Amino acid sequence: MVLALALDVGRKRIGVAGCDRTGLIATGLTTIERTSFERDVEQIRQLVQQRQINVLVVGLPYSMDGSLGFQARQVKKFAYRVGKALELPIEYVDERLTSYQAEQLIIAEKRSPSRNKGLIDRKAASLILQRWLDARVKT
Template sequence: MLPRISALGLDIGKKRIGVAGCDGTGLIATGLTTIERQTFTLDVAQFQKLVQERNAQILVVGLPYTMKGELGYQAKQVQKLASKLAQVLNLPMEYIDERLTSVEAEQLINLEKKSTQFIAKGLIDRKAAAIILQRWLDLRRSSKPLQVETPLS
């Protein structure tokens, strides 16, 4: 049996960051909020509050590989921000492939609403973050090695 875990899943975009959390058992990921990006300092303040409220132990960050499985420009931008966040929050971080999570999130939302009306981008970001975190939780339970980065002190 795996130890209890409190993880935050992040779907980092240019304008917004979708945030998900999991129950302590590490079974179910749920979308929590969407952070509208402002300045790094203001964004960090919001994350510090979430980390404290949820006693977060790790950040799980979706890494947007290209369809060829390479690290493109956007993935490198995500890595820069995620590394800075992990360092400031003093939390370890793991990456997980996030290819097509936003598409999957939008499809799931459409199925849940049974409608194709306008969907708020923030909702898609939260749902994508939950998919990212759920993938990580599933991999964690199957004991596959993951790419871990710890912040520099």
């Protein structure tokens, strides 16, 4: 059974999502306020242990033309270090427009996106994980 944890890695926050035991439904779990690499990894480690995670799914912010820009390279570098520290494989998902979709969901709930940045990050992480889970079901 594959138990995944998804990360929407930003400069200030990391949105985190997990899936149910069936591996079908992604849910936003928490938002980590970034402080230092060590503290960020420690918070991720706690979730990995609690949920018995065996793969990390990381959203990769491709440019609209499909290339890997500066931010995507930073995310890859961070994900590589986290994967190494936690001894977990990393899988990447194209996360283009997930933050925009998450924002639209919040607006649809009649909430303010500017007051709910952490919620946007969590929802974006769950959209990333859902894309990954759905792709696995099809194969």
